[in-house]
Amino acid sequence: MEDEEHQDLARSIGASIRAARREAQLTLTQLAKEAGVSQPFLSQAENGKLMPSVINLHRIAQALNTTAHEILERGARPAVRVVRATEGRSYPLGPDATVRFCVGRNRLMDCNEVMAGPHSAAESATTHQGEEFVYVIDGSIRMVIGESEHLLGAGDTVYYAATVPHQWFNDSDTPARFLFTSSPPGF
Incomplete structure (x- = not known):
């Protein structure tokens, strides 16, 4: 189950990075250069094949003029949200x-x-x-x-x-x- 959750999170983060990159109208190569990561690494991250480290996620987010938190939490949330002790990404x-x-x-x-x-x-x-x-x-x-x-x-x-x-x-x-x-x- 944990591996499945890890893969789901990797795919979700990758999709968020791709969406933010496209909104910024950057190519993979441009974003990779700005973030100080390789283009193949960024491609694998966007495709959910690997999970970027916290440092790389921050670098990518900064290059996209956003935060790692925004990349991780893209999507609508209700105005009031209770997160139980056993919940939360x-x-x-x-x-x-x-x-x-x-x-x-x-x-x-x-x-x-x-x-x-x-x-x-x-x-x-x-x-x-x-x-x-x-x-x-x-x-x-x-x-x-x-x-x-x-x-x-x-x-x-x-x-x-x-x-x-x-x-x-x-x-x-x-x-x-x-x-x-x-x-x-x-x-």
Whole structure:
């Protein structure tokens, strides 16, 4: 079942990238160059044959003047939406880390739940427009924001400008669970 969901998500993301590229009136080659990825990679992503990494998804979105969140959440959403604990689309952030989207598209903010296994981390530092707020639910994480590091435990929060490079790490031997809230939606 998980493989089927992964394939469905890859096809959905690919279709969203293709639609956004066509709306921007770019060829595969033009978008690949702008995003810093190869044309064959982009073609495979658009055809749902592979799942772009978080970093590549952000690069593609930036080249399309949108956000990774918009690509992932294209389509109409009701004005009020309840997302149960067992629901919501999820996306792999890297080895042993997953994000679950808690808010639909066309919002002024988004909130994503990250489940991070022991000794996992974001692929690399990232930047984007807006502001972010992180709330640790369980476990502990280390946030590197610009030149500063912050060790956060359950109940701790951090707020920062998302234009500053930021990256999270779970350095512990236990899983961590935390919320990333950003405005405007950045993922």
